Amino acid sequence: MTILLNKPVAPCLKTMATYLEQVNASDWYTKFGPLHQKLTYKLEEYLEVKNLLLVSNGTLALxxxxxxxxxxxAICTPFSYIATASSLAWDKIPTSFVDIDLNSLNLCPSLVDKKLEGSSDFDSIIATHVYGNPCAVESFDSLSSKYNVKVIYDAAHAFGVRYGEKSLLRFGDASTLSFNATKVFHTIEGGAIIFKETEVYEKAKQLINFSIDSNGTPTGAGINAVLNEYQCAVGLTLLDNIDNILDHRRIIFNEYTKLLGSLVELPIWNENTSLTNGSYFPVILKNELEKNRIKTLLDGHDIPCREYFSPSLNMVFKPEDACPVSQSIASRILCLPLHFYLTLDEVRHISRVIKESRK
Ligand SMILES: Cc1ncc(COP(=O)(O)O)c(C=O)c1O
Structure with missing residues (x-):
């Protein structure tokens, strides 16, 4: 069997064709066209959020x-995909990295508290819901009030995750999503931002269209980050099937947990998570040597895996901000194959190979 690390969900061509015909008939290919409006509305409904702005990728969303x-x-988590911090560096926003919590692998609120206590310079916290595992959102809410700082969640992994009674995406001043083809839900390339305040949403809507206002007048510096109509057609097509996609991913995730939970260390899920999305299956090994050994073993069985995330982002952007927990985890974590087309048999095979290595 050929096992793939990831395999993007292919949109049904028949359904896609009906959407693409609508685009061609409307002559409206980009800039907030009818499918853009429809996808926005449907995503807001599905995710139970307001002020959702579609953009052309998750990096521009940030x-x-x-x-x-x-x-x-900004204070930023060191344990995330490179885009979380490189988007800050790209805009020359001074950033400090604060370490993660050893259990959740998310930015540690008590360390952020200490950092903010010692300095009034920061105005924002950037935290990632790593692998779709919710951050300590209530603690960050408290820090936001205590120090008058904004909280931005990189929620690229958290599509469909629910926290308590509501969508995880409703926490913070904004949450960003990536709709890259490798993600749970995708538009090939794409993304979205969910803003708490409608005023900020309106501002961002102008920013992604060259800062042109509703009268057609440019108002300052802007950028082009609009999702086009063909990509919205992909999103609308896949959204029809999203419950199946999420269900399958959860089944795969649960099977891995059952088979590997006692053999390797796993991140500890936030106990208030009421619905997961099975976006990734990371395993934490004892040390780097052990990680390399398991990786070589998996390679030998043609089983791909990914050192995700590695390196720890402080080491790329600001090595003087030591983050020992993040650096340690980055050196010994592996993500196993997980996608909509992965079968339970494949999960059992992968788990067996890892189990054999333990003997
Ligand atoms: C946590 C995180 N943030 C941001 C991004 C960037 O998203 P995009 O690839 O859509 O620009 C990704 C993509 O993998 C991601 O995993």
Whole structure:
């Protein structure tokens, strides 16, 4: 069997064709066209959020958010995909990295508290819901009030995750999503931002269209980050099937947990998570040597895996901000194959190979 690390969900061509015909008939290919409006509405409904702005990828989602919220100095998690921090560096936003919690692998609120206590320079916290595992959102809410700082969640992994009674995406001043083809839900390339305040949403909507206002007048610096109509057609097509996609991913995730939970260390899920999305299956090994051994073993069985995330982002952007927990985890974590087409048999085979290595 050929096992793939990831395999993007292919949109049904028949359904796609009906959407694409609508685009061709409307002559409206981009800039907030009818499918853009429809996808926005359907996603808001599905995710139970308001003020959702579609954008052309998850990295621009972060950059536009920083701009719309006026981020000037940020505290950022070191354990995330490179885009979370490179988008800050790209905009020359001074950033400090604060370490993660050893159990959840998310930014540690008590360390952020200490950092904010010692300095009034920061105006924003950038935290990632790593692998779709919710951050300590209530603690970050408290820090936001205590120090008057904004909280931005990189929620690229958290599509469909629910926290208590509501969508995880409703926490913070903004949450950003990536709709890259490798993600749970995708538009090939794409993303979205969910803003708490309608005013900021309106501002961001102008920013992603060259800062042109509703009268057609440019009002300052802007960028082009609009999702086009063909990509919205992909999103609408896949959204029809999203419950199946999420259900399958959860089944795979649960099977891995059952088979490997006692053999390897796993991140500890936030206990208030009421619905997961099975976006990734990370395993934490004892040390780097052990990680390399398991990786070589999996390679030998043609089983791909990914050192995700590695390196720890402080080491790329600001090595003087030591983050020992993040650095340690980055050196010994592996993500196993997980996608809509992965079968339970494949999960059992992968788990067996890892189990054999333990003997
Ligand atoms: C946590 C995180 N943030 C941001 C991004 C960037 O998203 P995109 O690839 O859509 O620009 C990704 C993509 O993998 C991600 O995993």
């Amino acid at each position: 950059q536009v958010t920083y701009k719309a919220l006026g981020v000037k100095r």
